[in-house]
Amino acid sequence: MRKVVISAPGGHERLTLVDTEAPRPAPGEVRIAVTAIGVNYADCVVRMGLYASAQEFVGWPITPGFEVAGVVDALGEGVTGLAVGAEVVAVTRFGGYASSLCVPAHRVFPVPPGLSLAEAAAVPAVYLTAWYALHALAHARKGETVLVHSAAGGVGGALCQFGRRAGCHVIGVVGGPHKVAAAAAAGADVVIDKSRTPLWPAVKAAAPAGLDVACDANGPETLRHSYRHLAAGGRLIVYGFHTMLPRTGGKPNLLKLALGFVRTPWFSPLALTNENRGVLGFNLSYMFHRAPLLIEGMAAISAGLAAGELRPPPITTYPFEQVAQAHRDLESGRTIGKLVLLT
Template sequence: MRKVVIAAPGGHERLTLVDTEAPRPAPGEVRIAVTAIGVNYADCVVRMGLYASAQEFVGWPITPGFEVAGVVDALGEGVTDLAVGAEVIAVTRFGGYATALCVPADQVFAVPPGLSLAEAAAVPAVYLTAWYALHALAHARAGESVLVHSAAGGVGGALCQFARRAGCRVIGVVGGAHKVTAAQAAGAEVVIDKSRAALWPAVRSAARDGVDVACDANGPETLRQSYRHLAAGGRLIVYGFHTMLPRTGGKPNKLKLALAYLRTPWFSPLALTNENRGVLGFNLSYMFHRAPLLRAGMAAIADGLAAGELRPPPVTTYPMDQVAQAHRDLESGRTVGKLVLLT
């Protein structure tokens, strides 16, 4: 088998493809012959050495990757509800950039009908993130307004779809004119292209009394204003800090990181109480032990796909040996939808 190994934190040159023996499934595990691998911005953060759970659970060297699609090719002892030869998707706490992967059986799910393996690999991480943000944390309800930053990206597009499905009014933010159509297709009723219009006046125009939910993975560039533009009872959901990290070169600038850290807002419990607002943050990589949560999220995703109320994101594929280019493109901020490696 082949897998991508990162020996130490750094730029794209750290992504090394190596040959190694295929793993054997332990009791309760399933081995998957991997066809497609979802690429997430978190993988870039892992490569830079800035992803806390990567160091907590794995350390160096590390193989990134949170989601794969492929075929079951071996079952560990005690696994009875999956069959060799079945097409599946799986979520994993790292290790996904590989042609073979062993994961606990409760992290393996059937490929939703009608999806190719490349499309299926693009679904779990971003849709679970969106589902958890909007439903498990924000409890978005019909008629509420939802502000989605990076609305043409993987998670952003999924957030727009879930919010539209819940009967919310979606205000999507994109960074260029070429992303407007994708945000609209995902369900954004209002799309703000911040390369052409001042962002926050446009948000105020779209939601004069404030937004009920703001979903923000930008970090210090927008967090403070996202909070200030919440309506009474509004909830700010934080799931990333993308603007703190480089768009070119692949290596973080320590001075920029320090300045961004100083610009990151702190939220006073007294202010939260007096202003009747909430701030919630999460990282799904700390929740893989909660099998019922994963099953509930994946069931909601499968139901939405089956009903035609959700659709897989637009997919751009790369051969596995072009993993460094996939990371470059994702970090550039120019991509739409989801990037997928093919083995």
């Protein structure tokens, strides 16, 4: 088998493809012959050495990757409900950049009907993130106004779809004209291209009564204003800090990180109470041990896909050997939808 190993934090050159023996499933595990691997921005952050849970759960060297799709080729003792030869999709807490891997059975699910393995690999991480943000945390309701930053990306597109499915009024923000159509297709009722239109006046015009939910993974560039544009009872959902990280070169700028930290707003409990607003943050990688949560989320996703109320994101595929190029492209901010590695 082949897998990507990162021996120490750094740039794209740290992504090393190595040959090794295939793992054997332990009791309760499923071994998957991997066909497709979803690429997430979190993988880039892992490579840079800035992903806290990666150091907490794994350390160096590390194989990144949160989601795969492929075929079951071995079952550990005690596994039921899955069969060798079945096409499956799985969520992994790191380790996904591999042609073969073992995963606890509660993180393995049938490929949703109608999806290819490449499409299936693009679904779990971003759709679980979007589902958890909008439903488990924000409890978005029909008629509420939801702001989605990076609405043409993987999580952003999924948030737009879940918002549309819930009957919300969705405002999507994108960073260039080539992304407008993708955000609209995902379900944004209003799409703001911030490269051509001043962002916050446009948000005010689209939501004059304020936002009920703002989903923000940008960090200090937008967090303060996302919060200020909430209506009474509004919720700000934070799940990333992308603007603090590099778009080229693959290595973090320590000065930029420090400035971003200083610029990141702090929210007073007294102000939150007086203004009747909420701020909630999360990192999905800390929740992979919660089997009922994963099962509930994946069931909602599969049901939405089966009903045609959700659709897989647009994907761009790369050969496994081009993993570094996939990271470069994702970090550039120019991509749409999800990137997928094919083994």
